[in-house]
Amino acid sequence: MSYLYICMFLMFLTTYLIRVIPIGFVRKKMENLWIQDFIYYIPFSVLSAMTFPDVLYSTTATGAEPHISVSAIVATLVALVLAWRKRGLVLVAIVSVLVAIAVELLMPLLF
């Protein structure tokens, strides 16, 4: 019982400290142009590195070993096209989930 609560507290503490130290203590505006550019690119590079290639494994049924699936590939392509056409976050997310479910349902019928 107490093991669980200590673990929950440690997760909170670790996560929060990582987030609060930079914004809490860095008050100077960075002058160095290279660092400014580096920081400008960070959101894009972090999100991109998180998404690829993991998105292709993301529709694995709960309980199964993560694997690349057709449903994820199709849903990712749909999401890329929708994002390219500048559709909003929610629409892109919901449509891709529905596409993934549709492909999962259709696959056994086709093969």
Next chain:
Amino acid sequence: MNEFIRGIKRGFPICLGYIPVSFTFGLIAVKMGFTPAQATIISLTNMASAGQFAGIRLIEGGAPYIELIITTFVINLRYFLMSLSLSQKVAPDMPFYKRAVMAYCITDEVFALASMEPDEVSFPFFGGLMLTPILGWTSGTLLGAVASGLLSPMVQGCMGIALYCMFIAIIIPPACKSRKVALAVVISAFLSCMFKYVPGLNELSKVGGGGWAIITAAILGAAICASIKEVKRRRKAATAERSDA
């Protein structure tokens, strides 16, 4: 007040997008033996998708405290970069307590929207921005925990793609507008794939729940792009100097 309302409006799509993801978290947590209340508290205190999933897996396995701390640290290390980036977007004289409140909700999506702001990020705006995502993340967890068993494993699995497709929706439009951003996206994705598939390099994605691979790919990607820009800047300066003389 206007800034606060504007923040809420900007943050609301994130709230909606969080519900399927946190729903899945709630489902899995309950399946592992956590109570709905415990799952919800973990969501409320962490506001971190990948870190939470890895955390409950370790707790379920009875991992030692130090392993839990290291894994959480590595998976969430990207927030350090995001927080550093945000420190450059707030007023330099913003008091510590406001920064401490903002720090709590530096998630991938909230950070992404805050950093797309053309001007300085104000405290009321960020407060509005984080409000509904926090509600979405915690209530989604509770819903998933309570509704566990109503959805088939296939549907549960498919909901996992929602998070990634939100990331795609965030990064693709700016990448279509700017070739430099597109380059950062492509390089980081390429490096991330290398760390997953190339023998030897893929050892990196096997430790720390994949956190090291992501952070290395992201830092290298941003550093390469910043360096390309630096080279161009120097070349331009050199040409300007020559034409002056």
